[in-house]
Amino acid sequence: MGRIVFAGAMSHVLDPDYYERACGAVGRKTVIDIMGEIGRMGERLSARKPDALIVVADDHLNAFSFNCVPAMCVRIGRSVQRMTQDHAEAFDKVLDHMPTEYPLHEALANAILEQGLQSGFDLALSWEAPVDHAFLSPVNTLHGARTIPPLVPIFVNAFVAPQPTARRCFAFGQHIARVVARSPWNVGIIATGGLSHFPELSLPRVGETDTVFDKRLIHWMEIGEHAPLQELTADELHKTGSHEFLNWMVLLGAVTPARAQVRYFGELARINMAAVEWTLA
Amino acid sequence: MSRYAVNSLLYRLKKDEAFRARFLEDANAALAGADLTEAERAAFVAHDMRKLNELGGYLHLVMSIPGLARH
Helix, strand or coil: CCEEEEEEEECCCCCHHHHHHHHCHHHHHHHHHHHHHHHHHHHHHHHCCCCEEEEEECCCCCCCCCCCCCCEEEECCCEEEECCCCCCCHHHHHHCCCCCEEEECHHHHHHHHHHHHHCCCCCEEECCCCECHHHHHHHHHHHCCCCCCCEEEEEECCCCCCCCCHHHHHHHHHHHHHHHHHCCCEEEEEEECCCCECHHHCHHHCCCCCHHHHHHHHHHHHCCCCHHHHCCCHHHHHHHCCCCHHHHHHHHHHHCCCEEEEEEEEECCCEEEEEEEEECC | CCHHHHHHHHHHHHHCHHHHHHHHHCHHHHCCCCCCCHHHHHHHHCCCHHHHHHCCCCHHHHCCCCCCCCC
């Protein structure tokens, strides 16, 4: 019987240069500090020797554009490529130094997809979608020079309205937990993004965050109280800049009722940086 | 507003280096035939990413187009 052996969630632009440009010296220091914590989380992940690592993250209009934006999509196949961007700017530049190709855990991805469709989750699938910083910045920071286990990238549409509901994301996470339990594999799962930044996806509001809202989310995760999180509305997530918390909702469904331990929380003018790990039975 | 037209052009500007070069050389010519309102066309020609975001352009696109991004 398989089991989830590690669960963590973290912000996903992990680049000291980016945050120094955006927030000055305090930005650099904050991201270096959180990257240190995520590195230590990665040591615990690697120590549990996962057969696969599920990565729940969002696309930033890189893999999916205007031909199709799936609510939830399982990346299947044998390998996944890093998104490429000529003359990359901002968060895209984070990818520049990273390996270009990563192995996938084909059997687990297929199981999540096939059993999902049988269970009423109308998941999209992709053989070709590349992954951007939302996937690869945390994965590489967690592992450093160590070998990265085969990945199962899962895309959640966090930005293009209408997005899936928090409740649906949580239910999908519960589905993932059932698939893992029926499998022979030990699996790690991470969710990425957030916390509060870019409220209402408005350029004039870049630089604002909602720390009160973030502290509320963290409190519920720490006490393992997941019901109110499932009640979060698209409007609340949009207004507070918490769009990417949908990724975290998938992870919460997979590990519920486990309690979270905050490894790092740091406020920047641009974003609240967080790294959280769950205590699993 | 024509969100699709704005965003598909923003996406093309990000991902299509040759189109981006044509746009930077002569924005009016590059946009000829695009289904844009007057306000949208003016914002593109002025490289006004803030206005394009206000007109429905996705934030992550206006923040990441090489040479044009506002962040």
